[in-house]
Amino acid sequence: MSDTTDRVAVTLDDWPDDADSDEGVVINWFAREGASIDEGASLCEVQIDKVSVDVFAPTNGTLTEIVCGEDDEFAVGDTLAWIAP
Amino acid sequence: MSKQTQQIDRDLTMSRAMVEAIADEMRDNEEVFYMGEDVADYGGIFDSTEGLRDEFGYDRVMDVPISETAYLGAAVGAAQEGMRPIAELMFVDFFGVAMDQIYNQMAKNTYMSGGNVSVPMVLTAAVGGTYNDAAQHSQTLYGTFAHVPGMKVVVPSTAYDAKGLMHNAVRDDDPVVYMFHKRLMGIGWLPAPDGPKTPVPEEDYTIPFGSADIKREGEDATIVTLGLHVHRALDAAETLAEDGISAEVVDLRSLVPLDTETIVKSVEKTGNLVVVDEDYRSYGVTGEIVASVADESLAALDAVERVALPDVPIPYSRPLEQEVVPDAEDIAAAVERTQ
Numbered sequence: 001m002s003d004t005t006d007r008v009a010v011t012l013d014d015w016p017d018d019a020d021s022d023e024g025v026v027i028n029w030f031a032r033e034g035a036s037i038d039e040g041a042s043l044c045e046v047q048i049d050k051v052s053v054d055v056f057a058p059t060n061g062t063l064t065e066i067v068c069g070e071d072d073e074f075a076v077g078d079t080l081a082w083i084a085p
Numbered sequence: 086m087s088k089q090t091q092q093i094d095r096d097l098t099m100s101r102a103m104v105e106a107i108a109d110e111m112r113d114n115e116e117v118f119y120m121g122e123d124v125a126d127y128g129g130i131f132d133s134t135e136g137l138r139d140e141f142g143y144d145r146v147m148d149v150p151i152s153e154t155a156y157l158g159a160a161v162g163a164a165q166e167g168m169r170p171i172a173e174l175m176f177v178d179f180f181g182v183a184m185d186q187i188y189n190q191m192a193k194n195t196y197m198s199g200g201n202v203s204v205p206m207v208l209t210a211a212v213g214g215t216y217n218d219a220a221q222h223s224q225t226l227y228g229t230f231a232h233v234p235g236m237k238v239v240v241p242s243t244a245y246d247a248k249g250l251m252h253n254a255v256r257d258d259d260p261v262v263y264m265f266h267k268r269l270m271g272i273g274w275l276p277a278p279d280g281p282k283t284p285v286p287e288e289d290y291t292i293p294f295g296s297a298d299i300k301r302e303g304e305d306a307t308i309v310t311l312g313l314h315v316h317r318a319l320d321a322a323e324t325l326a327e328d329g330i331s332a333e334v335v336d337l338r339s340l341v342p343l344d345t346e347t348i349v350k351s352v353e354k355t356g357n358l359v360v361v362d363e364d365y366r367s368y369g370v371t372g373e374i375v376a377s378v379a380d381e382s383l384a385a386l387d388a389v390e391r392v393a394l395p396d397v398p399i400p401y402s403r404p405l406e407q408e409v410v411p412d413a414e415d416i417a418a419a420v421e422r423t424q
Contacts, residue, residue: 036094
């Protein structure tokens, strides 16, 4: 994973304060690999302790890779996808 | 899926597509408002109003007391006075406590007033089972609403259809019952099958009522269905194709008005009709569709199959519920019996 220089990780930055769990599951992706993305667009929906949270695009660009697909589990700080600005 | 075309980069769940249409109509017309149980702070227990309160506030997205008679009656009155209410039945099963407001007021006041008032409201209602919620929270009740004259009845099966049908429903000058299947909304705890999440254009568009959509073309049998069972029928068609049977899947999208023409045309091509319904078998959608085709084109019918819920209250038990609600295998078996 050395080619990370010009791509931006998509992560859930605002983990819900009241969540007991530090793991979540991806429920829905709203963008597919190869889609062009506007900063701030809702990319996917994740669920943590039965609460749904949207994950937003950190930058304009192309969604080059979805790392955590639908139904995949992830932990705090995990990269869910990559965007090439 | 013919009309959802090129270069749409985003997919939406059905709930988000519905909400997008409602929000768009609310921005456009200040007479549009939403009321129901847990629709404001909670965002609808099936996500039917998620985010609307944040944008429009409590005056236009109203949580109401638990009295369907009171708030559906209020919606009818507001509609007659020129507003465009959207009122939600949290579960369609609760219609009984407000039956007079729905059946006698909402549906008939235009006629009872000699055309002096219209009732431009939308009644949204969550329908369907498959998640162990037992007999009073799992019904689909298409037949109950489509039976009485005076209300249009629409049922989306995809996000694309959900948005276009909602725009059309809010703009309609007569009462529209908009029945959304819980299993199609895309909720985390109630996962949807593959299929209802589709590309959805950002701009508004309408899907006219009475326009059934051929979701898959085929030559050997016509499967007519709606809601969740569109996706189960598509699964069945996929399996049947491996055995060399080509099934056409017709998604009704609206029960009133009914697009008899598309159904008849398909049956005249295939000769075989399989009607699939999540509502009860007796006095319902399956009987009505078969009778409509028989009326129009009796000679076209070589074989007929009805796949519906048997006439029993829906069981709470998971294996028993799975037994009574038709699945893709039941649909495929019915199609095979017509061959």
